[in-house]
Amino acid sequence: METCIGSGIRFEDTGLACFIRRYGYVDLAGLHAGAATAPARFWAEVAETLGLRWTRPYERVLDLSDGPAWAHWFVGGELDLHDNLVGRIAREDPDRPALLWEGDDGSVRQHGYAELDDEARRLAAGLASLGVARGDRVAIYLPMVPEAAIVLLACARLGAIAVPMFSGYGADAVATRLRDSGAKVLVCADACLRRGRRLDMLIEARRAAETSPALADLVVVARPGDARPALSGSRRWRETGYRDLIDASAPQAGAAPHAADVPLMILYTSGTTGRPKGVVHTHGGFTLKAAQDMLMAFDVKAGDRIGWITDMGWMMGPWLVFGGLLRGASLMLFEGTPDHPRPDRLWQLIERHRLTHLGLAPTLARLLMAEGEAALPGPGALASLRVFGSTGEPWNEAPWRWLFERVGEGRRPIINYSGGTEIGGGILACFPGLPQKPCGFAGPIPGMVADVVDAGGQSLHAAGAPAVSAAAEVGELVLRAPWPGMAAGFWQDEARYLDAYWSRLPGVWVHGDWARLDDDGHWFIQGRSDDxxxxxxxxxxxxxxxxxxxxxxxxxxxxxxxxxxxxxxxxxxxxxxxxxxxxxxxxxxxxxxxxxxxxxxxxxxxxxxxxxxxxxxxxxxxxxxxxxxxxxxxxxxxxxxxxxxxxxxxxxxxxxxxxxxxxxxx
Known part of the structure; x- marks a missing residue:
């Protein structure tokens, strides 16, 4: 399988290459080796490069006294996450676009950094007036609208724990997560649009609230142009209009520092049996990992415009918000379906919003490829685009080549990206400006000490080297060292977390994917090991x-x-x-x-x-x-x-x- 390279980007000009030069690692192999042997030094350099500002400096980068499953990062450090993400740019470049939104019906909205800062501070004050305090859970049941990002920021200011949920859930799925998290507030939409049809989300939210005893408040976001929904005051919970809450609240002033290891979010993942797993992420860890991946794997720079076809209930939604804002980028949130009303809708999004980066799942490329010429972009539609991103499942070669060659004209790399909710980002990736193979990965993201092992835990290749033979035996993908973005356990279920990832090989994270390396050192995911x-x-x-x-x-x-x-x-x-x-x-x-x-x-x-x-x-x-x-x-x-x-x-x-x-x- 021949290698390909998107010729529009020189590796020497990327943020990853600049990082290597800045800290004297010589080359990418040297960076991998340095990150593995001196992790405290490496992750401190990552935090410095990303410009994280600490309200109280950390005392130690890494504390492993409780073992690798419970690694403590940036011990003693405190940071104002809201200010790192929004406030600093609102002061320095207030009109820079922060959120670009397009609805299913083509309507658009935009928030600059200063506007986003103001609304997040107002919402934080409004939620505080409802009794939300540090450690309380605030559930988010919204489509991909700006308010979803604003709730995440407001929770970060308060130290409340956000619980994003998939906007397509019905009442039972919403209620399961409300009860498991003990959420005090649910921020929900009155409705969303999908393929031109209006779907009533408030009905589902109210049904879920009826079986969620800890829930005290529903905050209802009306669609743009909608009359404000009729709110009921006769229920066990209170209902408040989102805009009413914003308009009645003065912006919360001052700094909002929290310890780096304070819980930021609970992200639920579906299990084969039993209740969903509530993956806990922290203020310092999740944000740093998301932004590091954007820097090193996707080459996202300040002022870039990045969109991802996802939902706030999937990991890539919060990843886009926290990582993109820390990089100083503009985020495109898309409510609709990427092939509605025409198969070329996706490329129209790129053109209208001048996106530099667009992420999608391989299945979407397969579906569009089947539409033939109607799904190809028009002349100049991709003029602004530098990079495709891809995650969620393994590729097949035909749709990969269709996206790279027919759509991207062989000039835009496909950054294949694989990790998971529990990772807080990616394990493996491609890197702009470096050779890539169809469906494959250039290797681990720096700091992710990845390996492929047999059933006994023995490495199937020399560390950091190509596979031993052309047979390229398939094995379990594992991680031999902790990283800041890793799950801080499962919500109220430590035993399940340890059993899921740490029980098979002592001190080693077993991820649950089959992987292999080829003779050139490229990595390939073969699917979930239980599949x-x-x-x-x-x-x-x-x-x-x-x-x-x-x-x-x-x-x-x-x-x-x-x-x-x-x-x-x-x-x-x-x-x-x-x-x-x-x-x-x-x-x-x-x-x-x-x-x-x-x-x-x-x-x-x-x-x-x-x-x-x-x-x-x-x-x-x-x-x-x-x-x-x-x-x-x-x-x-x-x-x-x-x-x-x-x-x-x-x-x-x-x-x-x-x-x-x-x-x-x-």
Whole structure:
């Protein structure tokens, strides 16, 4: 697989290269080695480069007295996070755009840094008048609107703990998180727009509030242009209009310092079973990690304009806010659907808001690629864009090349970025100006001491070196040292946190992804390790099946799972949506035979799947990530677990319907 490089950026001009020169690391390999051997020095340099201002200097960068799972960072230090993110720029460059917003219907709004500073201070005062104090939880149930970022900032000022939630949740999912966090206030929207349809969120918020005994207040954000919603005073909780609260509050004056290790947010992630995991992040750790990744992996500079197709309930939403503002960037928040009303909507966003950086999930690229010429940008639409970002799932080569070559004209790197909610950012990334391979990663982000190990914890490659052989054996992705952005545990569940990441290998974070290195030292994620198939004794990632399938002209998107098999132990079953038309049952039998032959040719006959099903839809989140665990559970008739992130419940029925298909032999 040949290497590619976006020719529009020289590595020597990037923030990462400047960091290497400033601190005398010679090259990127030297930086990785230095960060691993002297982590306290490295992370102090990161904090200095990012311009973090401390109201009380820290005494120690790192304290490991409680072990790596409970590392303490910037011990004794205090910082005013709001001032670091907004206040300093509001004083120095008040009119610099901070938030750029576009709604589903094309309406736009903009907040400068001074305006954002004022509104966040007013909201902090308003929340304080409702009784919110340090340590109280404030839940956020909003679409991607400016108010979502403003609530995060107001909570940071107060030392309250923000609980962002996916805007597509129904009442039950919202209530689960309200009860688990013990949230005192819920800031919700009256409605949002999706594909031109108005969805009433206030109804869901009120239903959730009815079963959340700790909740005292609903603060309701009206859509721009809406009449202020009718608020009820007869319920167990109070209801207050967001704008009423802002207008009645004077800006909270003075500094708002908090210790670096004070909880900033609880970010919930869905589990296969049981209640969602509440990942705790801190003032100093999450913000520093997000901004470091923006600097080193994405080359985000002050004044750049960055947008990410996400939701505030996913990690990338708060990552965009805290990391982007600390970098002094302008953030584009998009409420709508990126292919509505036309497949080229995404590129129109870049052109209208003059974005320098745009992030998206691989699934979105696959969906747009299937639209053909209608999904390509018009002349000059990407003139401002320097970098694509990508996270959420592994790539397939065909859509990667479509985005890099057809859309980006081979001049804009795709910064493949993989980490997670518990990481506070990324583990692996590409780097602007350095060679990249389709679907791969250049390596770990500096400071992330990553390795690939076998079942016994032994490294499958020499540290920092290319893979031992061309076979590039797949193993578990692990981290051998803590980092500031790591989870400060799970909310009120320390045992579950330790079991999830620290129980398998002593002192080592086991991330749950399969990974491999190739002979050139490029890294590849093969999917979640609990998704990996073992067919006739050979371990294979579902991404290998999915990449081969989407490379076939018949297939639009694909997902592969492993199911029990009496002979092989496990066999692959694949599900596809088709690129054009809906073949009849007889026609599909022939198509399935062709696809199974295609996979046998690509992967080897022993790995050929037992079935390739045509599905009407695949279960996915609203930002496009396919939920492979739900595909497997629905197909095998197992408990589905947490469905709160599922966009379309009918997709589950589509998978169940596949079981009625007749087996076709190769």
């Amino acid at each position: 990996t198939l073992k067919v006739a004794g050979k371990r294979v990632g579902p991404a290998e099946y999915e990449s081969a399938l989407v490379g076939h002209p018949l297939v639009r998107e694909a997902v592969a799972i492993g199911v029990p098999d009496a002979v092989k132990g496990e066999t692959a079953v694949c599900f596809v949506t088709t690129a054009s038309g809906t073949p009849s049952a007889d026609a599909w039998a022939e198509s399935e035979r062709a696809l199974r032959h295609h996979l046998a040719a690509c992967l080897g006959k022993p790995l050929a799947p037992s079935r390739v099903h045509r599905a009407a839809a695949l279960p996915r989140t609203r930002n496009g990530k396919i939920l492979r665990r739900l595909v497997r559970a629905a197909y095998l008739g197992e408990p589905l677990g947490d469905l709160s992130s599922l966009e379309d419940p009918a997709a589950i029925d589509a998978i169940r319907a596949c079981r009625e298909s007749v087996t076709v032999g190769v």
